[in-house]
Structures are given as C-alpha cells and as structure tokens.
Amino acid sequence: MYYRHTLKDKYVYPDRSDEHMISVKHLRDTHFDENFEYLPKGFWHKVKRGLLWIVLNLIVFPVATIRHGLKIHGKRNLRKHKKEFKKGAITICNHVFMWDYICILKAIRPHLQYHPGWKTNFEGPNGPLIRWVGGIPIPTDNVRAMAKFQKAIGQVLQEDKWLHFFPEGSMWFFYPDVRPFKKAVFKYAARYNKPVIPMAFSFRPRKGIYKLFGNNPLVDLNVGEPLYPDATLSIPEATEKLHQEAYHAVQILAGITPDSPYYNTDQNIDNYQKTM
Numbered sequence: 001m002y003y004r005h006t007l008k009d010k011y012v013y014p015d016r017s018d019e020h021m022i023s024v025k026h027l028r029d030t031h032f033d034e035n036f037e038y039l040p041k042g043f044w045h046k047v048k049r050g051l052l053w054i055v056l057n058l059i060v061f062p063v064a065t066i067r068h069g070l071k072i073h074g075k076r077n078l079r080k081h082k083k084e085f086k087k088g089a090i091t092i093c094n095h096v097f098m099w100d101y102i103c104i105l106k107a108i109r110p111h112l113q114y115h116p117g118w119k120t121n122f123e124g125p126n127g128p129l130i131r132w133v134g135g136i137p138i139p140t141d142n143v144r145a146m147a148k149f150q151k152a153i154g155q156v157l158q159e160d161k162w163l164h165f166f167p168e169g170s171m172w173f174f175y176p177d178v179r180p181f182k183k184a185v186f187k188y189a190a191r192y193n194k195p196v197i198p199m200a201f202s203f204r205p206r207k208g209i210y211k212l213f214g215n216n217p218l219v220d221l222n223v224g225e226p227l228y229p230d231a232t233l234s235i236p237e238a239t240e241k242l243h244q245e246a247y248h249a250v251q252i253l254a255g256i257t258p259d260s261p262y263y264n265t266d267q268n269i270d271n272y273q274k275t276m
Helices: 043-068 076-080 100-108 119-123 127-132 143-158 184-192 208-213 235-253
Strands: 071-073 089-092 115-118 135-138 162-165 196-204 218-223
Touching: 043 100, 043 127, 071 100, 089 184, 100 162, 100 196, 100 218, 115 119, 115 162, 119 127, 119 135, 135 143, 143 162, 143 184, 184 235, 196 235
Parallel strands: 071 218, 089 162, 089 196, 115 135
Antiparallel strands: 196 218
C-alpha cells in the first residue's frame, strides 16, 4: 500500500537527493586513511558483535517493532531462496528513518551483516555501536583509503557474508518516494556474482493508540524476490542492468507503480526533483 504523509512543514528535504538531512555531534577525530582498519577481526571485536546481537534480539528488535509499528512482508522470499544465499547476498533498501537498519536486521536474522556508512556517523555518539553492528566507514578525498575500503567490501563478499547498502546515499526522514540509486552498489554484485535482495519501506497512517505517540507514519518493510547479475554480460553492462532492475523493484515494493506520477525512471542524481 502506498501512503504519503502530510508532514511537509515538519521535514524539509535537501535539494540534492544524496545530501544528508541530519547533523551528528562530533565526539572524536578518526583518520579514515589507508592505515585504518575498515574490517576489524580481532577477538574482542567479535565478542562485542556477539553481545550486541543478543541485545538486539532481546531488547532492540521488540522496541523497534513497537516504536514504529513495524510489519515485515515477504520473508518467505528469504526462506524460499535460502540455498542461494548460503554464499552471501547483498540487501538494498530505501533509507528513510534512524532505525531502519535495525528493522532490516530483524527481517534477515539470523544474519548479522556488514554495511558501508557515512563516515561522520562513526565520529558521533553511536560510532562504536555502528562498528559492532557491521559498519564500514566510507572514506573520502583519499585514493589509497578508498582502495582499502573497497578491498574490505570485497573481502566481506569473498567470505560469503551478507552486505547491506542504502543506494540512495543518505537518509531522508519518512520520504515516501524512492530517490536515484548509486551505481557502484551494483558493480559489487556483478563483480562478485552475488544476488541482490531488494527491500523497501512503505508507510501507513497512525491509528488507534499509536495516535497518542507522535505523528510520524508507521512503517512496513517489504522484502522482494532476489535479483541476479547477468553472467552473459560484461561487468559494466551487468551493473547497468542490475541497477535499473533493482530501482524498479524497490519502487514496486514501496507501492509506486509505473503508472504513478511518483514513479521515477531517471537515475541521474543531478536530475532528480523532490516530490515533497
């Protein structure tokens, strides 16, 4: 079901579709250079990840479900293709509220995946938690650092682990439509021959007791059928094809059909016009 909230006065969305609309309190200076450990594997890091996984299941997932009225649809698509996901997978989704990644982790459990993230978040209050939950900071303005980051991403996929991307590139609070996707996400899928599992958050109005606790819409997480890179094509061609297929799939999962005025076909970020 497609639902557009009426909170235009509450949320002012940036002009560029991949621009961030949140500010993060800066608590630490971290040099995300070629010497930074993008994919930590030490004993204590593993212990912290394990403990965090317990806390997520016992406390955080139930709180997220109640707080956002979370409903997950399409989990059968994960069970149906379980064998194909044994060698890892890439999940993608629109990025629309602070706890959306927590909701995704609940949907795909028992998998505790990795995900690239905005480096500013790692220097804020939640930086350590983001690392323990699998966050890999994306470096900027450093070619050698980017090479090491890409090596870490490749290592995750080569080890048959799961990886998540928010291909829109930034989080916009409860934005009802799907912004253009960055193509690099799908290059990883094509290069390492991994299935892409499209997901989409859609919204529904608050009803009953939920009306007493805020005015943000409640959320549904919709899980789609996996998409596969075309092995008969070159990497660039397979990337482009997957890019288009995934963007279409996420819009459909969000309830935005091709006959809707909000359905978008232009993946050029510079051309995207806000719909709210």
